Amino acid sequence: DARVTQTPRHKVTEMGQEVTMRCQPILGHNTVFWYRQTMMQGLELLAYFRNRAPLDDSGMPKDRFSAEMPDATLATLKIQPSEPRDSAVYFCASGLSRGRTNEKLFFGSGTQLSVL
Amino acid sequence: LAKTTQPISMDSYEGQEVNITCSHNNIATNDYITWYQQFPSQGPRFIIQGYKTKVTNEVASLFIPADRKSSTLSLPRVSLSDTAVYYCLVGPHRDNQGGKLIFGQGTELSVKP
Numbered sequence: 001d002a003r004v005t006q007t008p009r010h011k012v013t014e015m016g017q018e019v020t021m022r023c024q025p026i027l028g029h030n031t032v033f034w035y036r037q038t039m040m041q042g043l044e045l046l047a048y049f050r051n052r053a054p055l056d057d058s059g060m061p062k063d064r065f066s067a068e069m070p071d072a073t074l075a076t077l078k079i080q081p082s083e084p085r086d087s088a089v090y091f092c093a094s095g096l097s098r099g100r101t102n103e104k105l106f107f108g109s110g111t112q113l114s115v116l
Numbered sequence: 117l118a119k120t121t122q123p124i125s126m127d128s129y130e131g132q133e134v135n136i137t138c139s140h141n142n143i144a145t146n147d148y149i150t151w152y153q154q155f156p157s158q159g160p161r162f163i164i165q166g167y168k169t170k171v172t173n174e175v176a177s178l179f180i181p182a183d184r185k186s187s188t189l190s191l192p193r194v195s196l197s198d199t200a201v202y203y204c205l206v207g208p209h210r211d212n213q214g215g216k217l218i219f220g221q222g223t224e225l226s227v228k229p
Contacts, residue, residue, distance in 0.1 A: 004159075033217065043160070043203070043219035056216060091159045104150075105217065107159025 002026045006092050006108035014116050018080040021111045024073055025094030031103055032075045033093040034060075034067055037110075043091075049075065050097060082115045089113070120204045125224040134191045136223050138204030141185045149180060149187045152203045154222070160203060164189070191225075199227045 005024040013019055025032050034046040047057035047067040057067060064086075066078045079086055089110040095103030121139040128134045140149070148167050152160035164171055166178040166187070177190040191198055201222040 035219070042221055045216060045218055048216065093159065104162045104165065105152075105160070107161065110157075110159055 002106075004092055004094050004106050004108035006090075006111050008111055009109060010112045010114075012114045012116065013082055015083055016081045017115075018078065019082045019086075019113060019115075020079075021077045021090050021092075021113070023075040023077070023092030023094075023108060025075060025092070026106055027073070029094035029096050029106070031095045031097045032069060033095075033105060034075070034077050035091045035093065036088045037091060038088045046077070046090075079113075082113075084115045087113055087115050120206055120220040122202075122204055122220060122223045124221065125226065127226050127228065128194055129228050130195055131193050134194050134198070134225060134227075136189045136191075136202055136204075136225070137186055138189070139186045140204070140206045143184050143206050147184075147206045149178065149184075150205045150207060150217075151176070151178065151189045152205065152219075154201045154203065160219070163202075194225075194227045196227050196229060198225065200225060 004026055007022045011019060031050045033048040036044045036046055044059055046059045048055055049069050052069040052072060064079055069075045075092060089112050091107050091110045093105040093107040095105045097103045148165055150165040151163045153163050154160040164173055164176050164178045166180055168180050171178045179188045201224050203219050203222040205217055207217050
């Protein structure tokens with residue numbers, strides 16, 4: 001089965017360190033979404049891309065977060081410097097945007113980030 | 117973007133039909149309605165999508181009244197494994213512009229034996 005692959009699955013780091021999360025979308029999909037999930041805030045949209053171009057990243061703290069798609073098979077989410085409040089599960093999802101319907105998103109298993 | 121409102125939690129018993137209603141009063145003409153299911157420690161999983169009237173697949177049915185200001189996800193004969201959080205999303209029309217897909221708080225369904 002085709003699936004979205006996220007690495008690492010778990011990451012524990014210290015405050016101030018750089019964190020890079022990677023996502024391999026499903027081959028052929030042209031949209032990629034990054035979400036963050038916490039108990040308090042639920043699922044928050046951080047950024048999304050269509051055809052590798054960033055369409056919206058208004059959900060991200062700009063001073064420390066950055067999201068890129070170096071190529072169609074890789075999306076990255078970087079936090080520098082990381083803070084304890086960034087502790088959350090980060091999900092990547094990909095979809096195929098076509099026509100007039102919303103795409104069906106396929107989610108990865110997430111990266112559980114703990115910043116001490 | 118259309119805001120959605122769902123019950124925070126629901127309880128049910130095995131074998132019952134469960135209906136979860138989502139309100140989206142300011143849905144736009146071209147918006148579609150999509151439901152996702154999320155189990156603990158997993159990412160959300162697509163269940164069903166519709167625009168109007170009724171849609172049915174192997175997992176669920178989606179009922180959308182004529183005014184489209186609400187929608188109801190129907191799960192027939194639930195089992196313990198249907199215990200999960202269910203999210204209703206109302207997405208903007210694509211039309212080559214792309215669009216945000218915003219998750220609300222979701223409905224935590226608990227199925228008891």
